[in-house]
Amino acid sequence: MRPSFGEILTCGIAGREHRGETRLLRIVISESAYLIWKLRNERVIGAKGDASNREIENRWLNTINNRLSIDCLLTNTKKYGGKSIRKSLVLETWRKVLMNEDRLPRDWTRESGGVLVGVG
Template identity: 35%
Template sequence: MPEIVPDWGSIFAAGAIELKQGDNEKERDTAGERRWTTLATEAAHLIWKLRCERVIANEGREHSEREVKQRWYATAERRLDLDRRTAAQMDGKKRKQTIYRVEQIWKPLLEDSEDLPEDWVTSCGVLVGIKRGQ
């Protein structure tokens, strides 16, 4: 799968990115496309918020690398929680589709994803967390 270079174009057009998969790369990787769209837009929004904080509230003081990482993980986990709650509130066919999409987007990014129960998307008692980088 070709790697996306995060630049102005790929961020602003995040919802229009087409990723290919397979040996001949003829099939679309819709799960990867949804994952990119979600993560790229959340990251862009966080960058904008951090810049506004730095310029307006912090009088130009830079955020530390640790603070930025913590804010990123918190942002991703909030979005995962929102997607899970949205899926849990759906009914019928839409519920199944939404659960499938949440699984496709988030499962590769979760710690211990192979140990999750089958209903981890809609089960409020199941704690899941984003894989933390080193």
Template identity: 40%
Template sequence: MFIYKTLNNTYKIGEFWLQIPTFEQRARCSTCEEPSESMEHILIHCNNLEQKKIWSLTRKIWPRKYGPWPEPSIGLILGCGALSLPQQPQNQDDENQNSTKKSKGISRLLRILLSESAYLIWTIRCKRAITGQTHTTGNITRRWINTIN
């Protein structure tokens, strides 16, 4: 909880702006008018085009053989640097021997997808909230592909 509260203050979102004359409107989400914007709202709950498109692209790239895409949550995003997925057994004989091994490659992919997508959502949101810049679906897709590559 401390990390979450610190993030909200560090990144100057939500109630932070209520104390600054002429900037009070920045406390609200510029897309859905959420009364007090939070990091969780920005990354997960807001219905803006950018966030929905980025998580959709991320979900599509996830290899299905490693299970379903984990729905992002604020805890998953903040803790993604420590994620480690169990290795998938190749056959019945390997199941017992490899059940505790970790798959470094797929865990790394998940960490990259979560962290880079969340950061892109954040940077696009800042452009929209501060400068009023809007993004097309094509622009969002290109930026996400460049980020992931």
């Protein structure tokens, strides 16, 4: 699936259903678009030059893993009360994209070692 420019710009408001796959798609599109914008600004405004493919891939993985960490933190009902995210939503959102997912505990949102998104 290749999103149109309009779908990229409206990904935060379009399809407000909160199913895992839909939510993951919105996260990936919005975070990727923001990273592209930052890379472009670094190249054009900061005169940094083109980023290598390896740098872009590493920055994208870091961006998505940071978002995963934020999702895990936001499941804390003691800290965020009614504004917290349901653990089941986070588990459903990130299902099938985690490294070594088959070795993770059923509820990995509180793992101190961290959980990473994998590419491959």
